Amino acid sequence: MTTEPQEAPTFFAAEKNPIRKIESAVLLLFRLCTWSILIAAAAVFLTILIKGLPIIISSQFPFINTDFLTQSPETLHVFEHKGISYELADSDFRAFQEKTGKTIPSATYAHSGGGLFPAIIGTLLLVIGSMFIALVFGVLSAIYLSEYSKPGKLIDFIRLSILNLAGVPSIVFGLFGFGLFVIGLNWNVSLLSGWFTLAFMVLPIIITASEESLKSVPQGFREGSLALGGSKWKTIRRVVLPYALPGILTSSILGVARVAGETAPIMFTAAYAVRDSLPWEIERWSDFLSKVSWPCPTTFTSLVPKFLKTNTPNVCSMEQHWCCWSSCSRLLLFPCCYADIFARETLGNPLQTYNYGLK
Amino acid sequence: MTDPNPNRPIPETAVEVSSIDFYYGKTKALDDITLDIPKNQITSLIGPSGCGKTTFIRCLNRMNDLIEGAQLTRGTIRISGVDIYDKRVDVIELRKKVGMVFQKSNPFPMSIYENIAYGLRMQSIRKKTIIDEAVERSLRNAALWNEVKDRLHSNALGLSGGQQQRLCIARALAIEPTIMLMDEPCSALDPIATARVEELLFNLKENYTIVIVTHSMQQAARLSDHTAFFYLGKLEEFGDTSKLFMNPGNPQTEAYISGRFG
Ligand SMILES: Nc1ncnc2c1ncn2[C@@H]1O[C@H](COP(=O)(O)OP(=O)(O)OP(=O)(O)O)[C@@H](O)[C@H]1O
Ligand SMILES: [Mg+2]
Numbered sequence: 001m002t003t004e005p006q007e008a009p010t011f012f013a014a015e016k017n018p019i020r021k022i023e024s025a026v027l028l029l030f031r032l033c034t035w036s037i038l039i040a041a042a043a044v045f046l047t048i049l050i051k052g053l054p055i056i057i058s059s060q061f062p063f064i065n066t067d068f069l070t071q072s073p074e075t076l077h078v079f080e081h082k083g084i085s086y087e088l089a090d091s092d093f094r095a096f097q098e099k100t101g102k103t104i105p106s107a108t109y110a111h112s113g114g115g116l117f118p119a120i121i122g123t124l125l126l127v128i129g130s131m132f133i134a135l136v137f138g139v140l141s142a143i144y145l146s147e148y149s150k151p152g153k154l155i156d157f158i159r160l161s162i163l164n165l166a167g168v169p170s171i172v173f174g175l176f177g178f179g180l181f182v183i184g185l186n187w188n189v190s191l192l193s194g195w196f197t198l199a200f201m202v203l204p205i206i207i208t209a210s211e212e213s214l215k216s217v218p219q220g221f222r223e224g225s226l227a228l229g230g231s232k233w234k235t236i237r238r239v240v241l242p243y244a245l246p247g248i249l250t251s252s253i254l255g256v257a258r259v260a261g262e263t264a265p266i267m268f269t270a271a272y273a274v275r276d277s278l279p280w281e282i283e284r285w286s287d288f289l290s291k292v293s294w295p296c297p298t299t300f301t302s303l304v305p306k307f308l309k310t311n312t313p314n315v316c317s318m319e320q321h322w323c324c325w326s327s328c329s330r331l332l333l334f335p336c337c338y339a340d341i342f343a344r345e346t347l348g349n350p351l352q353t354y355n356y357g358l359k
Numbered sequence: 360m361t362d363p364n365p366n367r368p369i370p371e372t373a374v375e376v377s378s379i380d381f382y383y384g385k386t387k388a389l390d391d392i393t394l395d396i397p398k399n400q401i402t403s404l405i406g407p408s409g410c411g412k413t414t415f416i417r418c419l420n421r422m423n424d425l426i427e428g429a430q431l432t433r434g435t436i437r438i439s440g441v442d443i444y445d446k447r448v449d450v451i452e453l454r455k456k457v458g459m460v461f462q463k464s465n466p467f468p469m470s471i472y473e474n475i476a477y478g479l480r481m482q483s484i485r486k487k488t489i490i491d492e493a494v495e496r497s498l499r500n501a502a503l504w505n506e507v508k509d510r511l512h513s514n515a516l517g518l519s520g521g522q523q524q525r526l527c528i529a530r531a532l533a534i535e536p537t538i539m540l541m542d543e544p545c546s547a548l549d550p551i552a553t554a555r556v557e558e559l560l561f562n563l564k565e566n567y568t569i570v571i572v573t574h575s576m577q578q579a580a581r582l583s584d585h586t587a588f589f590y591l592g593k594l595e596e597f598g599d600t601s602k603l604f605m606n607p608g609n610p611q612t613e614a615y616i617s618g619r620f621g
Binding site: 220230234242 | 420422425426450451452453454458459461463465466467468477478480482527530531534586
C-alpha cells in the first residue's frame, strides 16, 4: 500500500482545541514573569556598575583605582583655589595647605574621601568567622536532628522553633547579641560579638539546608554501611556527610549573602559607626590574644547608615556610595555566585547524578 | 517420598527462627514464621513479590531496626544459640558476622577499591597489604576482578548495573561473615555472571551459611539445599529443595513453582 506523502503532516497535526490555547497562554505567562525578574535584576546591577565603575577604573596601569580599595575613608574637602576647584581627601588637603602655606576654607563632607579598605576587611572577617561558627553549630545540630533524634513531639517543636527563628527580624538578633555578648558576656562591641550574633542569625538557614541535604542522602548508603559493620557515627562521617556536604555548602552561600548584607546586628555588636581602625591596629600585640574585644572595622553595609547619618546626600557622598556598591557587588556578589556555580558543578554533580533508586 | 539419602548427617543449625511475627507499624508483614536454617548450606527463599522475603532476611541482621515503627513483636531468632534481639547483643558485631547483599545494589560513591576496603576500614584495619589482598580476593570471588583490575581507583558509580551488583557482593565478602544474606543477588546479572556467582556460592558453602532470595525457580532448584516458600507473610512450606520441587506438600507451592499462580 502506498500513502500520499502529504498525508503525514495532517496525521500529526496538532489538535485544535481550547486546552492547547490555554497551555500556550500559561507558557507565555511563565515567560513574562521570568523575563521581568531578569530585567529588574539587570537594571539594578547596571545602574550600580555604570555609576560606580568610572571611579574604580582608572586610565593608567593597573586600570583599577587601587587607592580606593586600599585606603581608609577620610573627610573630603571641596574648595576652590586660584580659580581651580579641588576635591581632596583630608590627608591630601593638609599636604596641599602646607605646600601653599595658607589656610584654605573648604566645604567638608565626612567619609566621602579616601577608600574602602576597612570595610572590605571588616566584611571579610565577619563573614568568615560567623560562617565558620554557624556551620559548626548548624551542621552538628542538623546531624543530631535528622540522624540521631527519635521523631516525636519534642523534635517537631524544636524544628518549628528553628523555622520561626528564620523569620525573626535581624534587628532583634542585633539586640539579642547586644544584650548577651556585648553587655552580658562583656565582650564589648567586637568581632567576637559580631561573629556570634551573625552566626545565630544564619543558623536557621544552615540547619534547614543541612537537614534537607542529609535527607537527600539515599537510605541505601546508610544501610550498606551499617550492614558492613559500620557504627552509626562512622557511617555518617564516611558516607552520609561526604554526600551531603556539597549541598550543605551551596545552601550556606545564602547565609554568606545574608551575613555580608546585614546592617542592624552588625552596628549593634561589631562595627562602630565611625571606626576605621583595622583589627591589628591595636595598642599592644598582647591585646590581640588577651582581650576578646578585637575591634571590628566597618563593613560595606554598615557604611550605608553612616553615610546617611553623617551626610545629607550630596554629589560627593553619592559618588562614593555608588562606588562602594559597585565594589561591593564585585567583591562579594560575584565570588558568591562563582562559588555557588563552582560548588554545584564540581562537587554536586558527580554525586547527584548518581541514578540509583532511593528507598 | 522417601529420603534419597537416608544416611546423610543431620545438618547443624546456623539460624533458629521460632514463631516470629513482624509488623511495619500496624501492618503485619510476617506471620508466625518458624524455620531452622542449616549451617554451611544454601537456603533459598522463594515466593511472589511482596510476600515478605526481604523483610524476613532483614530481620536476621537486624537491618529492620532502621525502619521507623517496624518491630518484631513475637518470637525469637537465635544465631549460634544467641537471641540476636537480646539487649546485650551489639548490632555491629552481629552485622560483621551476618553479611548482606541488598536487593537494590548500593555501592558507595567512592572508588571501587574503597568500596571493598570499606568494611575492613570500619574494623580499623589499616594495613595496606591486608586490604590489597582482601580487595583482590573478593573481586575475584565476585567474578569482577578481570573487568575492574585496571581501574580500581575510579568511581564505582561508573560501573554498569550488573557490575555494581557484583561489587556489592564483593564488598560483603571482604569482611568474611559467617552467614551471607543475599536479596536477589543475580537479578541484574547476565547468564554468565549469574553462573559465576552461583559457582562462587557453591564454593563458599564450605565456610559460609548462605540465605538467598530468588525469583528464579531454576536458580533455587540448581543452587540450594533447602527451599522456603513464602506466601502473604506466611511460611507455606520449607524443606529439602529436591523434595519441595519434585513433590510439593502444599497446593500453593505447587501452583507457584509450576508457574500457575493466582
Ligand atoms: N519499609 C516498609 N514500610 C512499610 N511496609 C513495608 C516496608 N517494606 C516492605 N513493606 C511491606 O511488607 C510486605 C513485604 O515486603 P517485602 O519487601 O518483604 O517483600 P518481598 O517478598 O521482598 O517482595 P519482592 O520480591 O518484590 O522483593 C509488603 O506488603 C510491603 O508492602
Ligand atoms: Mg524483596
